Amino acid sequence: MTSAAETSTGESWTAAFARALRPLIDAARAEVAPPFDVPFAEQLGRRLVAIAARALVLELHKARGTLHGATGAERFDDFTRTLDLAAVLGRYPVLARLLAQACEQAVSVHHELSSRFARDRAAIVDRIFHRQDPGALISIETGQGDPHQQGRTVAILTFENHARLVYRPRPVELHLRFVAQLEWLSTRTGIEFRSPRLLARDGYGWLEHIGHEPCADVAGVAEFYRRLGALLALLYAVDGTDMHFENLIACGDQPVLVDVETLFHPTPATSDDPAALALARSVYRTALLPHMVLGDNGIVDVGGVGGDQGVLSPVDLVDWADAGTDRMRLVRRPRESPGAFNRPLLHGTPAEAGDYQDSLLAGFRAGYDAIVAHRDELLRLVKACADDEVRFVARATRHYARLLDESTHPSVLADALDRDLAFGVLVVGDPLLDRLVPFEVADLWRGDVPLFTCRPGSRDLWTGAGLRLPEVLPEPGLAAVERKIAAMSEVDRHDQQWVITAALASRPRPVSHHSGTSSPGHVAAVDPDPARLLVAACGIADQILAHAVTGEDRVNWLGLELVDDRHWAVQPLGAGLSNGYTGVALFLAELGALTGAARYVDFAVDAMRPLPSLLELFASTPELVASAGGGLHGLGGICYGLARLTPLLGLDPQLLSTAVSLMPLEDSSMSVVDGVAGSLAAMLAVGTPNSLALADHYAAILRGAICSTNGFARGHAGIGWVLRRYAATVSNESSDVAESSEVAGRAFLESDAIDPTDAGWCGGLAGAALARDDERLAGLLAAREPLRDMSLCHGELGVVEALAAHHPSAATRRTALLLGALDEHGARCATPGGVPSPGLFTGLAGIGHGLLRQGFPVPSVLLLESPSPSFRHTTEECTR
Numbered sequence: 001m002t003s004a005a006e007t008s009t010g011e012s013w014t015a016a017f018a019r020a021l022r023p024l025i026d027a028a029r030a031e032v033a034p035p036f037d038v039p040f041a042e043q044l045g046r047r048l049v050a051i052a053a054r055a056l057v058l059e060l061h062k063a064r065g066t067l068h069g070a071t072g073a074e075r076f077d078d079f080t081r082t083l084d085l086a087a088v089l090g091r092y093p094v095l096a097r098l099l100a101q102a103c104e105q106a107v108s109v110h111h112e113l114s115s116r117f118a119r120d121r122a123a124i125v126d127r128i129f130h131r132q133d134p135g136a137l138i139s140i141e142t143g144q145g146d147p148h149q150q151g152r153t154v155a156i157l158t159f160e161n162h163a164r165l166v167y168r169p170r171p172v173e174l175h176l177r178f179v180a181q182l183e184w185l186s187t188r189t190g191i192e193f194r195s196p197r198l199l200a201r202d203g204y205g206w207l208e209h210i211g212h213e214p215c216a217d218v219a220g221v222a223e224f225y226r227r228l229g230a231l232l233a234l235l236y237a238v239d240g241t242d243m244h245f246e247n248l249i250a251c252g253d254q255p256v257l258v259d260v261e262t263l264f265h266p267t268p269a270t271s272d273d274p275a276a277l278a279l280a281r282s283v284y285r286t287a288l289l290p291h292m293v294l295g296d297n298g299i300v301d302v303g304g305v306g307g308d309q310g311v312l313s314p315v316d317l318v319d320w321a322d323a324g325t326d327r328m329r330l331v332r333r334p335r336e337s338p339g340a341f342n343r344p345l346l347h348g349t350p351a352e353a354g355d356y357q358d359s360l361l362a363g364f365r366a367g368y369d370a371i372v373a374h375r376d377e378l379l380r381l382v383k384a385c386a387d388d389e390v391r392f393v394a395r396a397t398r399h400y401a402r403l404l405d406e407s408t409h410p411s412v413l414a415d416a417l418d419r420d421l422a423f424g425v426l427v428v429g430d431p432l433l434d435r436l437v438p439f440e441v442a443d444l445w446r447g448d449v450p451l452f453t454c455r456p457g458s459r460d461l462w463t464g465a466g467l468r469l470p471e472v473l474p475e476p477g478l479a480a481v482e483r484k485i486a487a488m489s490e491v492d493r494h495d496q497q498w499v500i501t502a503a504l505a506s507r508p509r510p511v512s513h514h515s516g517t518s519s520p521g522h523v524a525a526v527d528p529d530p531a532r533l534l535v536a537a538c539g540i541a542d543q544i545l546a547h548a549v550t551g552e553d554r555v556n557w558l559g560l561e562l563v564d565d566r567h568w569a570v571q572p573l574g575a576g577l578s579n580g581y582t583g584v585a586l587f588l589a590e591l592g593a594l595t596g597a598a599r600y601v602d603f604a605v606d607a608m609r610p611l612p613s614l615l616e617l618f619a620s621t622p623e624l625v626a627s628a629g630g631g632l633h634g635l636g637g638i639c640y641g642l643a644r645l646t647p648l649l650g651l652d653p654q655l656l657s658t659a660v661s662l663m664p665l666e667d668s669s670m671s672v673v674d675g676v677a678g679s680l681a682a683m684l685a686v687g688t689p690n691s692l693a694l695a696d697h698y699a700a701i702l703r704g705a706i707c708s709t710n711g712f713a714r715g716h717a718g719i720g721w722v723l724r725r726y727a728a729t730v731s732n733e734s735s736d737v738a739e740s741s742e743v744a745g746r747a748f749l750e751s752d753a754i755d756p757t758d759a760g761w762c763g764g765l766a767g768a769a770l771a772r773d774d775e776r777l778a779g780l781l782a783a784r785e786p787l788r789d790m791s792l793c794h795g796e797l798g799v800v801e802a803l804a805a806h807h808p809s810a811a812t813r814r815t816a817l818l819l820g821a822l823d824e825h826g827a828r829c830a831t832p833g834g835v836p837s838p839g840l841f842t843g844l845a846g847i848g849h850g851l852l853r854q855g856f857p858v859p860s861v862l863l864l865e866s867p868s869p870s871f872r873h874t875t876e877e878c879t880r
Contacts, residue, residue: 013324016080017056018045021099023085028103032110036140043142044106051098051447055410057320057328059088064326072325079326092413102447105151109142113155113167116204127199128165128208135160146397146449149464156209164209170261172198172205174388178260181234181381188370188377191230191363194254212341213252214348220253224344225356228255228288228305229363229500235286236496237371237488238382239481241265242393243288245307248342261391264382264456264477268432273610274551275558275572281484282499283364284570289503290353292567293398297334299508299567305353308508309339318405354504354833361497368493375485382485386457386478394436400449407444419445432472439463456481498547498836499570502560505832506568513713515760515794518785519821526819528812533855534594536819540827540848541591541600544584544838548603555606556581559837560829568832573839575614577637577861578673581607583840586641587849589648590858605649611638615658630664631671631678632841632864639663639691640682640864647867660691670705672718673762677702681722684729685864692729699726699737703744710753712767713793720748721771759784760794761862766802770863775806782810786817790850791830792862793841797850801862804854815854 011019018025025048029041060079067075089096117124117137125133138158144166145154152169159165179195186193196208215221235243242262249256267280283289291303295314301307316332343350353360371378403423412419423444426437436452443450443464451464456478461469526532548555556572561579563569574580585604592600618625618635628634642656663683669675680698683691702723709715723745731738749772758764759781769777781799789795796818803811821828828834830842837843840861852858859865 013076013320013328014046014049016077016324017049017053018042020056020080020083020085021045021048021052024048024099024103028107031107035138036110036114039139039141040106040110044103047102047106047143048099050405051102051408052095053320054330054408055088055092055095055413056083057330058410059083060326060328067326069326072322072327075326076324076328092410094416094419095408095413097416098408098413098447102151105447106142109151109153109169110140112152113140113142113169116201117157117167120199120201120206123199124165124206128197128206129163134163134165146401148443148448148451150446150448166196166207166209166258167204168207169204171203171389172200172207174263174385174390175205175207175260176200177381177385177388178238178257178263181238181378182231184377184381185230185234185367185370188374189230189366191227191366193227193231194251194256196256196258207258210249210251210256210258212249212345214345215253215351218346221344221346221351222356222359223253224250224255224351225353225359226363226366227253228353229360229365230367231255231257231363232283232286232288232360232500233364233367233371235263235288236283236368237378237481237485238263239265239267239281239285239477239484241285241287242391243286243304244291244302245304245340245342248288248304250342250344253344261389262393264385264390264481266392266454266473266475266477267480268474270430272551272554273556273572274549274554275556277551278495278549279499279558279570279572283496284499284503289500290507292506292508292569294563294567300337301508303503304342305504306507307337307340307342309337309350311337311508313337352507354507357501357504360504361500364497364500365493368488368496371485372488372490372493375488379482379485382456382478382481387455389453390456390477392452392454392461392473394433394440394450394452397449400440400444404444404447404449435469435472436461439465439467495547499558501833502558502570502831502835502837505560505835506570508567509832511562511565511567513711513760513762513794515758515764515787515799516789517787519788519796519817523817523820523824525813525816526823528815528819528854530855532819533815533851536822537591537848537851538595538597539822540844540851541588543827543836544588544844544848545599545603547836547838550606553606554609555603557584557838559839559843560831560835561837561839562842575611575638576633577641578633578841579837579839579843580637582611582638582641582645583861584838584845585649586644586861587840587845587852589645590849590852593648594852594856594858601649604645608645608649608651611642612652612655615655615662618662619658625662625664629669629674630667630676630682631669631674632682633674633678635659635663636679636682640685640861643686644859644867656686657688657690660686660688660694663694665694665697666701670702670707670719671709671714672722673713676705677719677722680726681864684722684725685866687866695726695729696737699723699741703740707748710755711763712771713762715763716748716752717768717771720745720750720752723748756780758794759787759799761798761801762793764794766798769802769806773805778802778806782807786814786821788828789830789834790818790822790828790847791842792846792850793830795828795830797847797853798862800850800854801860811854815851819851 025041025045029037032040063079067078069075069078141156143153144156147153155167157165182193196210199206240263247259288304290301292299293302293314297312297314300311300314312334317335319331319333321331322328407419407422412422423441426440427434440450453462457476459471459473459476461472559573577583585607588600588604630636639659642659646656667675672678676698680695683695707716712718723741727738727741754768755764761767765777765781787796792798800811800814827844827847829837831837838845840846859867
């Protein structure tokens with residue numbers, strides 16, 4: 001990194017800047033007794049440079065042309081040696097205040113730590129070092145974490161015999177209670193847990209330092225993840241959160257939590273989506289599972305099983321180019337993560353949690369079942385925590401850290417009012433957060449990451465300065481934990497196991513739309529007569545219903561969904577057709593129409609209840625429409641879904657009219673799934689005068705479009721297909737437009753490069769065969785082995801869709817084998833690891849829809865077909 005660049009004298013640029021700040025550092029150093037004064041000065045110097053660097057670099061630029069030296073490094077050295085610090089601080093009085101404050105805090109914190117250690121040394125040796133005196137204290141490393149409460153941070157103390165000790169300047173009683181809960185869980189499961197030895201004192205504590213140690217073998221790694229699963233069950237029960245990779249140490253086969261100050265964490269009800277609330281209350285909340293942070297540079301997993309080495313930061317971070325020269329300047333660029341100590345090492349390599357999923361789930365089941373079987377015992381233990389201090393995480397620490405950094409810009413260091421205005425970004429219109437802003441600003445002025453605490457038995461909140469804010473929280477954290485433990489059940493355990501499996505599958509990996517592997521082994525074919533297909537579809541639907549999350553007036557689902565074609569995420573379903581609740585509702589409504597079963601129709605109706613409010617939001621916020629887009633993933637898919645659902649569910653026809661009126665006229669993509677081609681296909685399917693007028697507009701765009709991608713979903717094949725469909729639709733009205741659209745469509749199809757290794761609808765042979773209505777391509781599909789993936793998008797039911805028109809016998813044979821695989825192995829989605837997810841294109845709803853397609857004249861969603869008279873007649877016959 002450029003921050004390590006050397007000056008002409010061989011010292012780092014940070015050391016050179018620290019030399020320029022030496023009068024401040026020396027004054028503080030004089031307050032610290034040897035031998036700790038030297039490392040104290042070095043640590044303080046780094047802190048002061050971090051505060052002053054931007055202003056000093058600006059002064060460096062102003063001085064260019066007056067500096068002496070033949071090279072940039074020599075001129076930089078001249079600047080740091082001749083800097084008039086008093087004059088600089090006179091120009092930046094806010095900077096002077098911040099630097100003086102940092103010096104005062106550093107001295108105060110050092111004295112406080114030193115006096116506490118001297119007072120507690122005998123107890124530390126007795127309790128933490130098992131009466132083995134570690135020898136003289138030789139170093140104190142502060143800054144091991146975020147500063148709170150006037151610059152106090154975690155510190156590492158090192159002794160003569162190389163033993164280490166952790167100092168935590170906040171209460172550790174809650175950690176002691178958690179250790180007691182772990183010991184209880186150990187007696188009930190037979191799983192042994194390691195925790196750091198602790199010494200609690202009034203307002204602070206001392207902890208054993210836990211080192212990162214490797215596992216001896218695979219069995220050790222499996223045991224690590226079994227223990228982690230049981231630990232996860234306990235954290236879930238006591239509403240733990242913020243257990244990210246920095247708070248977990250892999251000490252051989254033992255996962256050791258070193259910070260548990262966020263147990264009993266309140267869960268504000270920030271959404272009326274029941275699935276969102278369910279996720280916020282699930283095992284996912286612990287952050288022990290994969291937890292993604294997204295940015296322009298990609299994604300990074302900050303969860304307890306994440307912390308990968310060498311991953312670029314998702315957002316650009318502040319750095320210095322040409323550091324240590326007179327050309328030094330601030331730049332923003334990604335930075336590689338250094339890695340962490342949270343995952344078990346096997347032969348020097350961090351072991352992936354997903355490879356030990358069975359062990360983790362086994363541990364979770366053991367821990368969960370023990371809690372359920374002896375819940376009264378755990379409830380007694382958690383009630384003892386009622387008055388312990390718990391940290392309340394109002395905002396992510398990284399947001400505070402970035403704000404602290406940005407607020408050292410020279411433009412806000414001359415006038416305190418300017419810096420106050422910079423902190424105004426904290427006001428976001430949220431009643432709870434906005435109430436906390438004055439206290440956050442006060443903490444930020446002290447150079448601290450804002451700190452709020454609460455007590456599990458209270459609704460009150462406390463600021464970092466100790467001010468009590470009465471009844472801020474919706475309910476005491478302890479009440480929520482007691483309610484959760486009382487409600488834990490086998491059904492809930494299965495729900496949490498799904499979240500675990502889905503979260504592990506969301507670990508960063510390359511995203512593929514390839515059709516994948518063939519179905520493994522031999523399965524017995526099952527005669528795919530309509531009745532059998534209907535039974536299978538009902539089984540799929542019942543599975544979807546069983547995992548629905550119901551609220552007061554709506555229903556939704558959690559799914560494992562592909563986000564922006566970049567990564568998989570566990571999240572509530574959105575409104576979309578392809579993998580949102582509109583698509584799930586469409587399958588349920590189709591099945592309800594064919595079976596007459598009210599439960600399917602009722603769930604479909606309840607799933608669609610939020611759509612009117614969403615359309616109102618779109619109408620008032622045009623930028624959201626642009627963000628959603630018009631393809632099948634966006635408003636186009638919603639319009640198609642409404643066109644199908646309105647007669648099936650008796651929805652208000654005005655909803656469809658409103659959705660059509662909101663369709664974007666332009667889109668950055670030309671594709672079927674997220675662009676103009678999908679908008680055109682949807683408007684043709686809707687078939688109203690307004691939608692057909694939009695279809696004319698979209699077709700005109702596509703006729704002159706340029707595309708560099710192949711396939712049905714995202715490339716030439718889909719564009720060519722929809723232009724030819726449009727040409728057929730308008731052939732009786734405008735022969736010229738129809739002819740030009742047909743020519744353009746054929747040109748797109750001819751330029752489509754078919755991938756013969758991919759059988760799927762989205763990018764392979766199935767999509768190519770459907771786009772061209774090509775018997776030869778369908779024949780190539782018929783000769784292939786069935787796919788393991790059953791989905792519509794790039795799985796077996798997309799293939800069967802393509803076979804049905806030209807090779808019905810092959811479609812029947814493949815459907816029979818699919819039914820057999822369904823009986824033997826269950827439904828397999830197009831998600832990583834085949835994790836069940838409710839969506840239409842890659843999930844269960846699509847598998848159910850595909851089964852109905854093979855037994856009944858159900859309109860194809862892959863081809864955006866409109867309802868046919870035969871389907872209406874069939875539903876009448878089936879429900880008669």
